[in-house]
Amino acid sequence: MPPLARRVQRPAVRIATFNVNGLNARLTALQRWLEESRPDVACLQELKMPSERFPSEAFRAAGYEAIWHGQKSWNGVAILSRVGAPVERRRVLPGDPEDEHSRYIEALVGDVVVASLYLPNGNPAPGPRFDYKLRWFDRLLSHATELLAEGKSAVLAGDFNVIPTDLDVYAPERWREDALFRPEVRTAYQSLLGQGWVDAVRTLHPEERIYTFWKYLRNAFTRDAGLRIDHLLLSPPLAERLAAAGVHREVRGREKASDHAPVWIEIDD
DNA sequence: ATGGCTCCATACTGGAGA
Numbered sequence: 001m002p003p004l005a006r007r008v009q010r011p012a013v014r015i016a017t018f019n020v021n022g023l024n025a026r027l028t029a030l031q032r033w034l035e036e037s038r039p040d041v042a043c044l045q046e047l048k049m050p051s052e053r054f055p056s057e058a059f060r061a062a063g064y065e066a067i068w069h070g071q072k073s074w075n076g077v078a079i080l081s082r083v084g085a086p087v088e089r090r091r092v093l094p095g096d097p098e099d100e101h102s103r104y105i106e107a108l109v110g111d112v113v114v115a116s117l118y119l120p121n122g123n124p125a126p127g128p129r130f131d132y133k134l135r136w137f138d139r140l141l142s143h144a145t146e147l148l149a150e151g152k153s154a155v156l157a158g159d160f161n162v163i164p165t166d167l168d169v170y171a172p173e174r175w176r177e178d179a180l181f182r183p184e185v186r187t188a189y190q191s192l193l194g195q196g197w198v199d200a201v202r203t204l205h206p207e208e209r210i211y212t213f214w215k216y217l218r219n220a221f222t223r224d225a226g227l228r229i230d231h232l233l234l235s236p237p238l239a240e241r242l243a244a245a246g247v248h249r250e251v252r253g254r255e256k257a258s259d260h261a262p263v264w265i266e267i268d269d
Numbered sequence: 270a271t272g273g274c275t276c277c278a279t280a281c282t283g284g285a286g287a
Contacts, residue, residue, distance in 0.1 A: 022275085022277070046286085048277060049277090072278085074285075074286095121287060123287065161287075178287075179287080180287060215273085216273085216275050216276095216286095218272085229287080258275095
């Protein structure tokens with residue numbers, strides 16, 4: 001498509017992902033971000049609350065219908081939409097009936113398959129927690145293949161806990177042995193791309209240093225000592241319509257901020 | 270290798286995060 005033709009079209013759908021690091025602690029900041037940026041679809045991670053405490057009324061008041069999968073203290077994922085209620089397809093990543101972490105939820109929003117995922121952190125590595133991360137990643141690879149086979153517009157959005165390349169971390173050498181950066185997880189991430197999934201932010205900004213997470217410690221945000229670990233991966237039919245992508249960095253700089261910033265994309269109609 | 274910070278639990282301290 002020629003650039004001019006793209007420019008005159010109106011973006012039809014804006015999809016965002018945001019690891020809120022505790023929905024109770026973040027509700028006010030989250031509501032402010034929703035009012036300001038008005039994403040059509042927002043995928044949330046790290047709710048850190050039981051499902052029965054999810055503040056669905058607060059989101060409805062803001063114009064969003066939601067589906068969610070919480071659990072006490074840890075994990076928890078949700079999908080919000082203001083363009084029609086998300087129609088849930090699954091709330092568990094297939095492949096391990098023993099896995100009780102709430103790290104995956106998937107819905108149809110309009111004609112787009114939307115998945116909100118929170119991949120395990122995996123530290124310390126090596127060890128059982130890292131093994132769990134790799135097993136979870138294998139399950140994601142299997143399911144992602146099946147999603148692509150449907151041929152639909154689809155997005156895998158969330159906190160992948162993967163730093164894809166040296167460009168995605170402020171100090172690569174310090175992170176080599178970390179569970180977010182070890183070769184095994186980078187290879188798994190590359191396998192997703194190899195299947196045909198498109199990393200929206202990196203595709204539109206191939207050379208730019210873009211971060212989505214900064215530790216709370218040691219003024220990491222002020223020093224811009226960040227990582228890019230929150231991603232939106234698009235199936236080919238959706239990637240064809242990708243118009244813009246970025247990070248709402250300013251949200252990370254506010255009072256009572258999450259340690260992650262929202263990541264967003266715009267999809268042409 | 271550790272600690273710095275923030276969240277959650279039923280807590281005055283510890284686990285997890287990344």
